[in-house]
Amino acid sequence: MSPTPSVDSPSTGDGAEPPQTPEDRVPEPRTAKNPFVAVVHDKVMRAPLFWSAVGRLPLYLISVSMVVFTASRGLSYFSAGLLLSGYSLGGAALAPFVARAVDRYGQPPVLLITGAVYPVALIGFVAADPEAVALQLVCVVVAGAAMPPISGCIRSLWSAPGNTERVGLSLEAVLGEVFVIGGPLLFSLVLIWGGAGSALVVGAVLTSVGAIGFAATRASRDRKVAPVTGKRDPLGALRSPALVRLLVLLLVAGCATGAYSVAVPAFVETHGSAGDIGMVFGVWGVGGILGGIWYGSRTLRRPSETVFAWGLLALAGASALVLAAWDNWSMGVALVVLGLLQSPVTALSYELISRTAREGYVTEAYTWAITVSVGGSAIGSQLGGLGLGAYGTSAPFLGAVVGMLVVAALAFGARRLFAAPAEPEASAGPAATAEPAAAVTSPA
Template identity: 25%
Template sequence: MYSAYRKIFRAPGALGFSSAGFFARLPIAMAPIGIVAMLSQTSGEYWLAGAVSATFALTNALLSPQISRLVDRKGQTAVLLPTTVVSVIAFAALIFAANRDWPAWTFFLSALFAATMPSMPAMLRARWTEIFRGRPELNTAFAFESAADELVYIAGASLSVGLAVSLFPEAGMVASTGFLALGTSAFLVQRGTEPKVRVVKEGIRQGSAIWLRPVQIITLALIFVGSTFATAEVSAVAITKELGRPDTASLVIGVYATGSFIVGLILGALNPKMALQRQLLIALTVLALTALPLLVASSSVALLAAAVFFSGIAISPVFITAFGLIERRVPEAMLTEGVTWVMTGVGIGMAFGAFLSGWVVDTFGPSNGFWVSVFASAAAWVTVAVAQNTLAGERASSPELAPTS
C-alpha cells in the first residue's frame, strides 16, 4: 500500500502543494465550530453563535462554486489570492468584534465576507488531475485526498474547540485564520503545479458545471450522503447523553471518521479497475446496509461506537469514486467548479441532516435519529442506481478550448 502512495508523491511539486493544502483546508472544519465556541463564550448566547456560524457556512456553500468557476477561467493564483485576503481580514474582524463585544450585526457582516474562503479540496484535486489526467495514479491521489479530508474533520473540529476551551475563547479562530493565511500562501507560491487555464474561444459561451447531468446526479447523491454525517454527529451526542456518558460523544464521532479514513487509504492503494459508476453504486450499497445496525445500537457506548465505525467505512469510497466520475465526465475547463458543486452538496446535506435528525431526536427520542441515515443512504443509492447509464457516458461536450500558459 505504501508504494502506491509513494509513487504519486514522486511527481515534482506533489508533496509541497499537498502539504500546504492540508493546512489551508483545516479551516473547513475549524471555522464553523470555532465560531460557535468563540461567540458562545464571549456573548453567552448559543443561538447567536449558531446563527453566525450558519450564516458563514451557508454563504460559503453558495459562493464556493462561483469562486471555483472563476478559478477555472482565470487560474488559481488570480482568484485565490484576493478571495483569501478578504476572508482572512473578515475572520480577523470577527475575532476582534467578539473580543470587544461589538454589536451582533458586526458578527453577521464579518461572517458574510469570511465566506469568500475558497474550496481548497477542489483546488488540490485540480492539481492532482493536471499531473495524472488519464492515468491510474489519479484514483490513488483522489483516495489520498479523501482520506486527508477525513483527517481534517477528525482533527480540525477537536483542535478548534480544544484551543477555545483551554486557552481563550478566540484561540480556535485565531489558529484557523492563521492556517488559512499561511497554508494558502504556501500553496499559491508553488506555481509549477498550478493547472493551466483553458480559455473559451471568442464568441462561444461557457455555462455553469451545475447544468451538466453528471454533476447534478452526483451532487444530489452527495446531498443525501452529507446528511448521514450530521445525523451521526447529532445522534451520537443525543444517545451518549441519554446513556449518561456525554463525554464519549467525541470518541464515537472520531471512530466514525476513522473507519472511512482506513478504508479510503486501502482502496486507493488497490486501485480497482471496475467502472467508476459501478464502484459508486457498490459503495452506496454498503453505506445503506451498514446504516441498519445503527437502529439497534443505542444500548451502550461500545455497541454504538462499533456500529458507527462500520457505518463509516463506505464514506471515503463514495468520495473517491464520485470525484473520479466528475473528473471523467466534466469538461476540463469546468473541473474545479464541478468538484466544488459536489462538495457544496455535502455541505447542504449536512445542514439539512443536522436539522432533520435534531427534530427526529426531539420528537421521537435519541435512538430514532439514525432513521435519517437509513432513508438518506437509501435515497443516495436510488439516485445513482437509476442514473448508471448517464454516469457511464462519455465526457460532456465542451466549448472549444485553448490552453494558456
C-alpha cells in the first residue's frame, strides 16, 4: 500500500498520486528473517519469556537435589523415592485445579500465591528433622501442589490472538530440552560451593522469583479472563472430547518414551560405563533443541493434525533405530534422530491442545497435558524396568516402538476430531467486504 499524500502534496488532477523521487520514498522496515529472533524481540512477550525461563530452569534440579539431599541425611533410597513420589503426586493431583484457578481469576493472583508457598514448603523440607519423615512428606506434597503454573501460563499467552502461536510453542519445545540439560548442570554448579540442601533452596527461590516476575509482566496482567456465567463445569477442560482423545495419545506416548529413562542408562552401562550416560542423554537433548529450532523456522503446508500424525509415525521409525543400536555411538546417533523429531511433534501437540481446549479452560488444558505426560512416563518407566529385568534392554525398546505405532494409528484416526473449525463463509453484500473486528478477549 502506498503512503497517503499529505494535504499540501501536489496532485496530478486525475486522482493518481505523483511519482515519488528516491529521496521521497520511506524505506521499508526491516524484519527479522528468523522467526525465533522476532519472538525474542517481541516487546510484549519478551518479559514473560525471560521470567518463565528463570522459573522453570530449576525443574530438574529440584528432583535431583531431593534424592541426593535425602540420601545425604542418612535416609534410605526407599525414603528418597517416597519423598520424590510425594512431590510428583502432589503436583499431578492438584496442578490442573491450580490451573483452573488461573483461568478463572487470572494469572497474577495464582502465580503470586504459589510463588510464595512453594519456596516456604521446600525450605521447610530442608529444615525439617531427618527423622521426621512424615513432616518431610507433608512439605514435599505441599510443594508439589503449589508449584507455580508457569508452563501453562506462558503457553496460554502464546495461544492468545495476535501472538505467533506456532513459533512460540516451538520455542516451548526447545526450552523443554534446555531445562532437561540445564537443571542438572545448575545442580553441579551449586554443589561447588554448597550441598544438595543449598541446591534445593536455590531452585525454590529461582522458581519463586520467576513466578513473581512473570505475574508482574504486562502480558500476564492484561490477559483476559473468560466471563463466568453460572456455575463452573466440574469437569472443566475434560468436557472437550477432542482434548480427552489427545490426552489419551499423550498418555500412551509418555508410556513409550518413559521406558527410555530406564533402558537407555542400562544399555549405555552395558556397552561402556556409567560415566557415558550423561553424554548420551545430552546428545538426545541437543537433537531436540535443533529439531525445535528447525520446525519453528518453517511454515506448515498441511494441516497441523495431519503433520502431527505423520510425525508420530516418524517417531515410531526413530524408535526402531534405537532398538537397532549396537553400541553407545549408534545409540547416540539414534537418540539425536529421535530428538530431532520429538520436538516438532511436541510443539504440534501444544498447538492441538490450544485448538481443542474449551473457552475459559486453556491453562487447565495445558496442565492436564503435563500431568498425563508425566504420569505416562512414570508408568512407562515401571513397565520398562519390569521388561528390562526379565528380557534385557531390547524389551523396553521394542515396547516403545509398539507404543509409538499405536499412538500414530490413534492420531490418524482422530485427524477429523483435531481439525481446526471451518471459517464461516462471508455473506454476500457490502458487509462481506468489511474487515472483521479484532478479538477483544483471548480464547481462555
